[in-house]
Amino acid sequence: MNPSTAGARVLLDELVRLGVRELVLCPGSRSAPLAYAAHDLDAAGRLRLHVRVDERSAAFLALGLAKTSRRPAAVVTTSGTAVANLHPAVLEAHHGAVPLLLLTADRPPELRGVGANQATVQPGVFGDTVRLALELETPADPDRQAPAWRTAAARAVAAATGALGGAGTAGPVHLDLPYRDPLAPGALAVDPHPALAGRPDDAPWVTLPAPPAVLDGAAAPLAHDPRTLVVVGELPTAEHRAAALAWADHHGAHVIAEPGPGTSRLVLPHGDLLLAATDWVGEHLPSRVVVVGRPTLGRAVPALTRTPGLRVEVVTSGEPGADGWADAAHTAAAVHPFAALRTDGEGQAPTPFAREWLAAGEAVAAALAPTGDHLDGPAVARAAHEAVPDGAALFLGSSSVARDLGHGVARVRDAVEVVTSRGLAGIDGCVSTAVGLALSRSGPTVAVLGDLTFLHDANGLLVGPDEPRPDLTIVVVDDDGGSIFTTLEYGADELAGPMRRLFTTPTGTDIEVLCAAHGVPATTATSAEQLSALVARPSEGIRVVRVPVDGAARREAGRLARETVVAALGGRD
Template identity: 50%
Template sequence: MNPSTALATVLVDELVASGLTDAVLAPGSRNAPLALALHAADAAGRLRLHVRIDERTAGFLALGLARGSGRPVVVVTTSGTAVANLHPAVLEAAHGGVPLIVLSADRPPWLRDVGANQTVDQRGLFGPALRWFHEFPVSQRRSGQQAHWRSMIGRAWAAASGAAAVPGPVHLNLPLAEPLLPDADPDWPEPLVGRGGPWTTAVATAAADGPAVPAPEPGERVLFLADLTHPWTALVADAGHLVVTEAGGAAGRAVLGTGMHLLAAPAFLDRARPDRVIVLGRPTLFRSVQALLADPRVTVDVVAHPAGYADPAGHVRAVAPGLPDLTEQPDQQWAARWRDADAAAGKAVSDVLDGLELTSSTRLARELVGLLADRATLVLGSSQPPRDVALATRARGGVRVVANRGVAGIDGTVSTAIGVALAAGAGPTVALLGDLTFLHDLTGLVVGPDEPRPDLTIVVSNNDGGAIFGTLESGRPDHADAFERVFGTPHAVDLGAAVTALGHRHTQVRTRDELARALDNPGGIRVVEVRTTRTDLPQTLSRLSEAVRAAV
């Protein structure tokens, strides 16, 4: 057996022993030993292999699988620009705390700096985004090497899983010398399979709930503020505490579904300002949230790992990974003021949205979340969809929200959604994306005939461009001459033709009833297109804001 084949065999064996269930492969020449080792493991039922022709798509598919399962997922590439195409996914994993292991093939060191084909310095490619990096030595035909190989897999697994810090991306670089394909000789100086390291247990038992932030004082005016996807949101709300969340009503029946509206109502906030805000995760969507967290009259504590929390204002008092004791309830008169305001604001929002058609992306978000089945997973793209969900949805339970909010890019969202769906449990997976986000990762729909296929519905709010820019400073009248071309960015793409060409089902819906029927049509990947408008979005958001302020 040649050394490159031996190295790849041991690495895949140790990854499986550590707990790997899914691996994503972007094929190439230099990574052939890894490709064959993964194929053999898949054929033996030891892991599930996913093959993609586009490395950026492969990276975000792995990210989605890791987000959906909570376990590290490996993405394997060949050398050169193939590795660089993983950078957006690596950045999202770094900022979003997602356990991702990059396994990149490389030329051996003697081919660097001499102009060899497809050879770049891959050792510092991802910079400070990594939790850990290691480059393996070039393997040789001798015994005694696999202890090091397996040990490095164990270290990588622990670092990606967050055993000592926040989960995130790890990069293992493998210089592979030719020959790269197996030869006729199966012999190696020592056995290559069957040794599982002790690291899996150590990772699994790493304390996730460690020290906690200070518990609420009796009668203290404490408001919990949760990010879009925090898993403890409903738990805190069900315990009787006030919770406002970037996921709006999609986060649970007991949350304040109009919380983002209330934070943007100055007169109400002046009357009902909290003494203290306990932040769950990393909320970044709304400026009103950042204003509250920067308010010197409010004490701010954060439930997060001290190595991975957000504090742009430099105002956070305490950070800890564990929830505080939830026994003490907030000031009841003050809490009733918030709940009464939430009820009034909810009616005001409904009154506005009831007068709109499904051509409004905000109305679409409300109807979609309301129609989701129990135990559904909702994957949200960036830009306007998560904001629409936060501002429009009625409080309900049974929905898990997933999104790439680490660096909040539109990259790879289709691939992320496919990964989440492949890793999901019994409930359905539905993604809500804007048209630009969808088109940005259209290659994510290229799924080979032998690859695992998810049950995934992708709902595309198609307004032929970037609606969110009309709500920002770029949408002011003084930029009108340039707006449509450089911000609105119309594309005029026939989404149905593109989806059909890539081998998937497409349907266009215009009403709530049609949307309901489309969601109740499972099987494979299907794209549900809703033609929405973008020119009226600023007016819709302004009407919602005015209605809430008048109501509270």
């Protein structure tokens, strides 16, 4: 066969042998060899092909396919600006430790730097945000090159999955693939080199080790301290979060946790809101705060870690992204590897100190218990959370929605898997990520997104008639803009003049009409009862439920919630 066809087929064949089962393809000419190879693998049932017209959405779709499955998903593009459109998802995968394979077709070296159409410098385009970047040799002599193509596939999967370093080191990998004409499949050659066919019995060319378990590795166990508060932030996998919560349970330590999979009896309800009662917290200070992962929601936890005399220790999950370990407040006195959360011996009952905080958490939960049917951001998150079926995934968009669940729900249900994209916490690509998440699971999936988050990735609704379609319900909290900014300093009365235009940026978009243009059914819910009924009903394909709320009321609602918490804990701020 012609060299370009051979190069593409060998590479994709080897990736499938190594466990890749999902590939997202964007149309293009230079990537034609990869497109034909992917089509044939899809027809043979060896992988599932998804075709998208927007590279940015395609990359986030691949990210969603890999996010909880932890199996690397691939995205294929042609050369030029198509490659640059992958960068937002690359950054999210980098900081969120999501295994992502970027297969970018390229012009051969002789067509670079000479004014050739759609040619730019692609090798190194993602800088240090990829775990591995390889430019494969331009196919010319398949008999000689095939072993190197298969080895490159193994290196790519090992780096993307963290097979040699642990799940915390998983992330994006870039393979730049130059192809010369002819790009369409040609006639089969006679007596090809054995490497073109691969190892017998579909075995991989290089057998890789399984990624180490999250607690593998040598490390001194983190010591017990009866006055420890544990903070669980963003972590790469559900296994990391489970290990963090298990360590807290074992030591009887109470936990402030960001939304995520898994629950614990020691997670404080509305934990970050409890920290608003600064007088009470000051009278019940821990001697040590153990931060596991990256806190990403709000300023309460960083403010606590700046308390003079408070010892802060950080547990890192490997090398997540470029951050090393999470210490934005620059207060950490010690850093521990994740294996330090290994538990030995008999566990502790909740310490007396933890019981004081847990009692305070119950008082806060009682004071914030919902009354009436008024819909705001926390009420929408609460209604969706309570209505999703057991075994469902609940995907939360970035910005306000990720906070709304913690403010609206005292404790996450054991039977609901909460998923967020908090690697960089961008609002871009969330529709596509939710679609990918839904396609990677067998159970129901519900996404709750703000209106700007939804509109920013409206192209995620572009799913062609021949493509696999997920069963996904998208709940859009429509406050006609970014109401989260009203809760920050920009929302002060004296800055009200430019606030709307510069920060909340209302669009006036009719979401139901937009969905209709994509052939996606959409409806509006105006009560918690309506919303619950719609979310509880199984979805066939993608559907959208719009919930209008008053964004202007968010700042005042937040102030009243903080006052309620303070009053519940003694009435002094």
